[in-house]
Amino acid sequence: MRIAAIETYAVGAGWKNWLFVRVITDSGLHGIGEATLNGFIRTTEAAIRELEHLAIGQDPRRITALAKRLLDSVSLDGGHIHRTAIAAIETACWDIVGKSLGAPVHQLLGGRVRDSVLGYANGWYRTERTPEAFLAAAHGVIAKGFRALKLDPFGTAQGFIDEPDLDLAYAIVRKLRDDLGRHVHILIDVHARFTEAEALRTARRFANLDIYWWEEPTSRDRQETVHSVAAQSPIRVATGEMYDTVGQFYTLAERGGVNIFQPEPMSLGGIGNTLAVANLALAHGSWIAPHQSGGPVATAVCLQLAACVPNFLIQEHFDAFNEEWAHDLVTWTPTIDKLNGHLSLPDGPGLGIDLDLDVARAHPYDPHAYLNIFAEGWEKRLGSREVTP
Numbered sequence: 388m389r390i391a392a393i394e395t396y397a398v399g400a401g402w403k404n405w406l407f408v409r410v411i412t413d414s415g416l417h418g419i420g421e422a423t424l425n426g427f428i429r430t431t432e433a434a435i436r437e438l439e440h441l442a443i444g445q446d447p448r449r450i451t452a453l454a455k456r457l458l459d460s461v462s463l464d465g466g467h468i469h470r471t472a473i474a475a476i477e478t479a480c481w482d483i484v485g486k487s488l489g490a491p492v493h494q495l496l497g498g499r500v501r502d503s504v505l506g507y508a509n510g511w512y513r514t515e516r517t518p519e520a521f522l523a524a525a526h527g528v529i530a531k532g533f534r535a536l537k538l539d540p541f542g543t544a545q546g547f548i549d550e551p552d553l554d555l556a557y558a559i560v561r562k563l564r565d566d567l568g569r570h571v572h573i574l575i576d577v578h579a580r581f582t583e584a585e586a587l588r589t590a591r592r593f594a595n596l597d598i599y600w601w602e603e604p605t606s607r608d609r610q611e612t613v614h615s616v617a618a619q620s621p622i623r624v625a626t627g628e629m630y631d632t633v634g635q636f637y638t639l640a641e642r643g644g645v646n647i648f649q650p651e652p653m654s655l656g657g658i659g660n661t662l663a664v665a666n667l668a669l670a671h672g673s674w675i676a677p678h679q680s681g682g683p684v685a686t687a688v689c690l691q692l693a694a695c696v697p698n699f700l701i702q703e704h705f706d707a708f709n710e711e712w713a714h715d716l717v718t719w720t721p722t723i724d725k726l727n728g729h730l731s732l733p734d735g736p737g738l739g740i741d742l743d744l745d746v747a748r749a750h751p752y753d754p755h756a757y758l759n760i761f762a763e764g765w766e767k768r769l770g771s772r773e774v775t776p
Contacts, residue, residue: 388412388413388414388416388446388447388448388483388487389412389413389444389445389446389447390410390411390412390413390442390443390444390445390446390447391411391412391413391443392410392411392443393408393409393410393411393435393439393442393443393476394408394409394411395407395408395409395422395432395435395436396408396409396742396744396747396748397428397429397432397751397752398682398716398747398750398751398752399750399751399752399753399756400682400709400710400713400750400756401709401710401756401768401770402513402756402757402758402768402769402770403423403425403756403757403758403770404423404425404428404752404753404756405421405423405428405681405682406421406422406423406424406428406431406432406475407419407420407421407422407475407682407684407742407747408420408421408422408435408475408476408479409479409742410442410447410476410479410480410482410483412447412483414487416483416486416487417479417483418447418478418479418480418481418482418483418486418737418738419478419479419482419684419738419740419741419742420474420475420476420477420478420479420482420657420684420688421474421475421478421653421681421682421684421685421688422435422471422472422474422475422653423653423680423681423682423685424467424468424471424653424654425680425757425758426757426758427468427471428752429752430468431468431471431472431475434465434468434469434471434472435472435475435476437472438457438461438472438473438476441456441457441460442456442457442476447479447480447483447484448480448483448484448487450477450480450481450484450659451659453476453477453480454473454476454477454656454657454659457472457473457476457477458470458473458656466631467629467631467654470631470632470653470654470655470656470660471653471654473656473657474652474653474654474655474656474657475653476657477656477657477658477659478652478657478658478684478688478738481495481657481658481737481738482737482738483737484737485736485737485738486736486737488736489736490736491691491694491733491734491735491736491737491738491739492658492691492737492738492739493691493692493694493695493732496658496662496691496692496695497695498695499694499695499732500694500695500696500697501693501694501699501732502732503724503727503729503730503731503732504690504693504694504699504701504702504729504730504732505534505535505700505701505702505727505728505729505730506533506535506701506702506703506704506721506723506728506729506730507533507535507536507537507572507574507701507702507703507704508528508531508533508535508536508537508704508707508708509536509537509576509680509703509704509705509708510680510705510708510709510768511524511525511527511528511536511707511708512524512525512538512766513708513766513767513768513769514766514767515766515767516540516542516555516559516764516766517555517559518555518558518559518561518562518563519562521538521540521559521562521563522562522563522566525563525566525567529567529571531707531723531725532723532724532725532728533704533707533723533728534570534571534572534727534728535571535572535573535574535599535701535728536563536571536572536573536574537573537574537575537576537602537703538559538560538563538573538574538575538576539575539576539577539578539760539766540555540556540557540559540560540575541556541577541578541580541589542555542556542763542766543760543761543762543763543765544580544581545580545761546580546581546582546585547581547582547585548580548581548585548589553589553592556589557592557593557596560573560575560593560596560598561596564596564597569597572599572701573596573597573598573599574598574599574600574602574625575593575598575600575601575602575622576602576603577589577601577602577603577604577605578602578603578760579603579604579605579606579607579629581604581605581606582605582606583605583612583615583616586601586604586605586612586616586620587616587619587620590604590616590620590621590622591621593622594621594622598622599623600622600623600624600625600647601616601620601622601623601624601625602624602625602626602649603625603626603628603629604616604620604624604626607629610635610638610639610642611642613626613639613644613645614642614643614644614645615644616644617643617644617645618643618644623646623647624644624645624647625645625647625648625649625676626639626645626647626648626649627639627648627649627650627651627664627678628649628650628651628654628678629651629654630650630651630654630655631654631655631656632655633655633660633663633664633667636648636650636664636667636668637667640667640668640670640671640673645673646671646672646673646674647673647674647675647676647700648664648667648668648673648674648675648676649675649676649677649678650664650665650675650677650678651677651678651679652677652679652685652688652689652692653681653685653688654678658688658691658692661675661677661692662692662696665692665696665698665699668698669697669698673698674698674699674700675696675698675699675700676699676700676701676702676703677689677692677702677703678703679702679703679704679705680703680705681705682709682713682716683706683709683713683716683717683720683740684717684738684740684742686704686705686706686720686721687717687719687733687738687739687740688738689702689703690702690721690730690732690733691732691733691738691739693730693732694732694733702730704721704730706720706721707723712746712749712750715743715746716742716743716746716747716750717740717741717742717743718740718741718742718743719733719735719739719740719741721733753770755770755771756770757770757771758770
């Protein structure tokens with residue numbers, strides 16, 4: 388079996404674009420992957436085109452060798468874009484292998500260790516930045532069956548946050564905590580907004596609200612700051628979504644203070660490297676909670692990992708809040724157990740999911756679909772890009 392062609396499909400999904408990949412083999416089998424990266428869809432699509440000559444003619448069943456070839460043959464590290472392009476091809480190859488054997492990917496990786504996984508909602512608060520509006524949106528989340536939700540209440544703050552803005556952020560989360568009760572997990576995404584000192588100051592302000600985690604509390608420029616914050620924060624710290632090498636997670640483990648690692652399979656180069664991070668975390672006594680703000684194929688990748696990784700904590704989930712037509716884009720979507728807030732896991736061959744190409748073509752790339760968390764009103768996720776006159 389050899390790779391004969393690689394197809395890409397850029398899909399406009401409301402407030403952002405998704406990029407899907409189909410790897411076609413000469414045997415008739417195909418596999419799907421995803422290479423979604425906000426603001427860089429056309430760039431990542433070009434990267435796949437740049438790399439495809441290294442994949443055409445190769446055996447898709449030799450996944451590790453192919454991923455290494457795609458990385459090493461360029462003789463230059465293309466970073467986040469490079470590994471996202473590799474991930475799309477790598478996961479599509481896992482899909483092909485699973486389909487060829489009639490087995491889900493998680494079965495190839497050792498089999499299930501669980502039958503479902505706790506999910507947390509994201510992308511749910513497309514609303515005004517007020518306590519009342521956030522609470523109304525949160526009730527919709529709970530009605531869908533979720534028992535955990537994540538939000539960024541900090542508006543457009545960057546570096547520091549002034550007292551009125553901090554008071555409003557606190558009031559939003561206070562309203563959620565008081566109304567939803569202690570059985571609902573509330574996760575805070577800081578989106579790397581703050582300096583080290585400000586991340587600690589705000590964490591201490593929120594400490595009495597029983598926050599599940601404090602995500603990406605400091606600037607991404609220097610990895611060291613997260614360890615200082617984690618050592619002093621009254622809220623457990625989670626981070627790692629922007630890391631694009633396994634070695635960065637080694638540093639995270641080595642320097643201590645963080646026990647929730649957030650690998651993004653797409654950013655890391657795919658399933659193989661994410662498993663390496665999971666095992667590194669296991670040796671460290673830590674857990675993984677993969678980042679996933681892409682489309683439904685990336686969701687399936689994460690849930691395949693959730694099925695077989697023993698130290699898998701919780702899974703981010705946007706899909707329940709995507710555009711309605713997105714459910715028709717794929718052949719499988721997870722269900723939410725309203726008794727415990729758990730997501731179901733795929734059990735079909737390969738990734739257990741496929742694309743409807745007619746639906747993909749009906750929603751082409753949207754140049755305005757873009758998210759900027761430092762733009763006023765970004766919480767509404769309207770999908771707008773500033774246009775220079």
